[in-house]
Amino acid sequence: MQLIPMTFARSWMLAGVAVLAMSGVAQAAVAEGERFEEASFFIYSDNHGNDIYTPKISITQPYAESSSLNLGLTIDAITAASRHVDRFANTRIDTLSGASGGGEQEGPDEVRYNPTIQLTHGLQGPIGDGGDITYGVSYSKELDYVARTVNAGLTWDFNLHNTTLGVSAVIGRDYWTPSIGYYKGKGNRARNNDSYTVDLTQVIDDETIAQLVWNHRNMNGYLADPYYLIYLFPTAGSAVNNIYQPLNNTWSDTQQWRFEQMPGTRSRDAYAIQVARHLPWDAALHVAYRYYTDDWGLTSHTVDSHLYQPVGESDMMEFRLRYMTQKAVDFWVQGLSVPANSTTVTPTGLPQYYTGDDKLGALTAIRFGLHYTWGFTAETPSEPDRGFVWEDTSWFDWSTGVVDSISVGYEYQQQTDPQKNDIYSGYQMHQLNITGVFKF
């Protein structure tokens, strides 16, 4: 875990900037009603040198009956996003991201900014009185990647509010601007990423509720990673230790390796069911199952379970257990075998598509989580049942507020890859989070 103080301090500084920036915007939209603010701080760290510090803030301002405006800002301060080791040894690099700037350095290697705006309108009239229309935009910018999305969704309650139908779409128009390596200076590489979801939530009985979800995604454009390298084996079946070093260790040299090659389209489908069941001791068990498949040949099964246990009047403890397994895409390779009668300079017989990206290979992951939420408020913010109330006339000019809840949690994930026998066979990930919800 590479917790660099400078990184940490800069993350909090960024969080402060985010709070200041968002408070000004939100104040301009102040109207009658109760404003909610949710502020979180996440830390992600794994045993391959990736550390991410993420402050997030979200402000929801009601502006009419059943309608609200939500403004959000996420900042990722990423340290050592590049893999400073390769698939076969500890001294070479087989993936280089723009976040690295080409090498290790102090502080965050890259900062990603992701502001969002979301509007929600309560539905009234002929199609129902319990639904919402939501639409918004999102923008994400980092050193070498820009993601732009528009989204819209409809939820509709009917059957005496026993059934809710939801449909939503997210249209994404992204592009790479490679910041280092062979593709640097060779223009943007566009990628479209569209997602459509239909979900149906149904009350089963007075202690059970279930939801069916279908998500379809279409991707097209440049779907490869512009930095990912696949090494060439001089003959089929060569031992991994015998692969060639890149000539002169220069990244423009293409003799001993190739950039991964991906199809230009990808069609993805996920089918999920989740059930929430009340248990006799007043806890609730949530269990979700997802089957995923795509036309690259990757299939996956995921089971995600949460046990929510109320503690006292207003606290909540959460236990989590998640299991995921996936089969590799059809064109996943550990390296490219070059026929004996070929050369590594101009190899023949290479497949049309190939990738060694570990997230597209076969893998199994198990995740454990424990979270605790302290709830502080009663039904109305003016009548809190315990502590953390303030009357404020400072620079925020938010006259009265109350801390609604504070959550602290930790999650651990162990990821193993039965297909690969190398250093990537064991990811260990840690996640810490603290979240505060405030009412004004």
Place this chain on the structure above:
Amino acid sequence: MRIIPTTLVLAGVLVGATGCDLLTRVMPYEREILAQPQMQFGQSPQRGAFENHTFESREGAAGGIGEEGGGCGCN
């Protein structure tokens, strides 16, 4: 595999269109338990979005459970 989403959607539409006569209808005054905080789906949207962003950079599957991730060059 196209038959699976089609079946799911049709089943959903059927259940909705028939007014859920095939299912138990729970009246509002019977929903004390269903209204409790621990029974709600999507309890931590911010955490869900962060986690899915993580999952999409480490796993090949996406969608169906939780918030949309994205915002990165993940496949």
